[in-house]
Amino acid sequence: MDYLPLFADLKQRPVLVVGGGEVAARKIRLLRQAGARVKIVSKTLTAELKDLQDEGKIQWIAQDFQAEQLDDIFLVIAATNNHALNTEIFEAAEQRQRLINVVDDQSKCSFIFPSIVDRSPVTIAISSAGHAPVLIRLLREKLEALLPQSLGEMAKIAGRWRPRIKKYFPKIKDRRRFWEKAFTGLFAHQVAKGQITEAEATLENQLENIENTKGEIILVGAGPGDADLLTLRGLQAIQEADVVLYDYLVSQSVLDMIRRDASRFCVGKRAGHHSVAQAETNQMLVSLALEGKRVVRLKGGDPFIFGRGGEELQAAKAAGIPFQVVPGITAASGAAAYAGIPLTHRDYSQSVVFITGHCRKDSDGLDWATLARSHQTLAIYMGTVKAAQISEQLIRYGRATDTPVAVIARAATPDQQVFIGRLDQLENLVQQALTPALLIIGEVAALHSHLAWFRHQSNREDQHSSVMNLA
Numbered sequence: 001m002d003y004l005p006l007f008a009d010l011k012q013r014p015v016l017v018v019g020g021g022e023v024a025a026r027k028i029r030l031l032r033q034a035g036a037r038v039k040i041v042s043k044t045l046t047a048e049l050k051d052l053q054d055e056g057k058i059q060w061i062a063q064d065f066q067a068e069q070l071d072d073i074f075l076v077i078a079a080t081n082n083h084a085l086n087t088e089i090f091e092a093a094e095q096r097q098r099l100i101n102v103v104d105d106q107s108k109c110s111f112i113f114p115s116i117v118d119r120s121p122v123t124i125a126i127s128s129a130g131h132a133p134v135l136i137r138l139l140r141e142k143l144e145a146l147l148p149q150s151l152g153e154m155a156k157i158a159g160r161w162r163p164r165i166k167k168y169f170p171k172i173k174d175r176r177r178f179w180e181k182a183f184t185g186l187f188a189h190q191v192a193k194g195q196i197t198e199a200e201a202t203l204e205n206q207l208e209n210i211e212n213t214k215g216e217i218i219l220v221g222a223g224p225g226d227a228d229l230l231t232l233r234g235l236q237a238i239q240e241a242d243v244v245l246y247d248y249l250v251s252q253s254v255l256d257m258i259r260r261d262a263s264r265f266c267v268g269k270r271a272g273h274h275s276v277a278q279a280e281t282n283q284m285l286v287s288l289a290l291e292g293k294r295v296v297r298l299k300g301g302d303p304f305i306f307g308r309g310g311e312e313l314q315a316a317k318a319a320g321i322p323f324q325v326v327p328g329i330t331a332a333s334g335a336a337a338y339a340g341i342p343l344t345h346r347d348y349s350q351s352v353v354f355i356t357g358h359c360r361k362d363s364d365g366l367d368w369a370t371l372a373r374s375h376q377t378l379a380i381y382m383g384t385v386k387a388a389q390i391s392e393q394l395i396r397y398g399r400a401t402d403t404p405v406a407v408i409a410r411a412a413t414p415d416q417q418v419f420i421g422r423l424d425q426l427e428n429l430v431q432q433a434l435t436p437a438l439l440i441i442g443e444v445a446a447l448h449s450h451l452a453w454f455r456h457q458s459n460r461e462d463q464h465s466s467v468m469n470l471a
Helices: 022-033 047-054 083-095 133-146 151-168 172-183 186-192 196-208 232-240 278-290 309-318 331-338 387-396 423-432 443-451
Strands: 014-018 037-041 059-062 075-078 099-102 115-119 122-126 216-221 243-246 263-266 294-299 323-326 352-356 377-381 404-409 417-422 437-441 465-467
Touching (some): 014 022, 022 037, 075 083, 115 133, 115 151, 122 133, 122 151, 151 172, 151 186, 151 196, 186 196, 216 232, 216 278, 216 309, 232 294, 232 323, 278 294, 278 309, 294 309, 309 323, 331 377, 331 437, 387 437, 404 423, 404 443, 417 443, 423 437
Parallel strands (some): 014 075, 075 099, 216 323, 243 263, 243 294, 352 377, 417 465
Antiparallel strands (some): 115 122, 377 437, 404 437
16 A cells, blocks of 8 residues: 555644645645645735635745745645755655645655545545556546435434434444445435435434344345446445355455455355355355344355245245345356357347256256257356266257357456357367356357457457367
């Protein structure tokens, strides 16, 4: 960390600005918004600064800089175009251990001005330590668009209510849950509409009608791998969770976005690794929620597509625990898109079928005759172990041996692999791939060579793409 982020209280503190031009004026605007007592040293002032001086809102104390002017100053800004003078100011400030910012000269700064998103009293500061100011500007623009203007008013109301809520809820966990409900519910909506009286009445009602201590379960789809593909609601859920139960299929980049103080339990299932039985996972979800915790069940892809999400919510329903579902981009859709393979295409495939290669032992199995039809795409989850059987059965029931196939491993991650070949080569392709992997069978798989885009432009070899002979 190049700089320690700090928020300084400048109210009625003396700040010296050396320089009276446009750059100095911009800095003074920020300083005045923060309540600083601004003193200026400059031979001349802009019209804006002259007006502030005439109105008594800033002090023009001298035309020439003297080191003694720093003796009663909290911090100093040098905003002149005189390099020698800036150096003199910097050295004098360093000698007196005053915080100093020399504009546009990072080597002579003991503090820097970050890019600011102002929703007072909520203030967000962003900095790249001077390395990438354009990137920071773009980030600030995104945050400006995302954060409602009502955020500051909501924070002010929360500040007024905080002592009362703290007295009512001795436990931090209960206070956090109260505010999370308020900030994501009707109260927030009313503040955004400017209905402040109604918003405070909503807080009062929420306080008088405290729900029971039972927690809730939120089923969240983490998407195929890339953390950028996690939905906004999914991100909010894992940031609000007390406990997160996650699968092996959830990428590390998504796990890194979980709130730091949330408890985490891996309950995934994978060949060769310790696996948690589904019944045990169901019981964990119920037990944790009954303790009053907000429990997130985080699953790769979408929780309702071969994710056993339905079974887990049935357990929650039986225990009388409230639940929510946050859908995610399912693995088949995400993996195919990142491999440049459209699941449907009017020239090649008029339908797509999602199937699992891992059925229950007591099930009737798959309808191979239907799956072997041409001009349809098969997206097969958990099919690597039975790749040989899948290939054999599809060919047996009429699918051409040269039908294009794709094995997409670790989709939407930096080490994504895409192997393209024929149906009769499927077993061999799977043996080359990392896990987890998804199988795509159908004419559309051949389009990978034309439509691959993920990391394609920077370095084709980085894609780990292998094409076997389709002839």
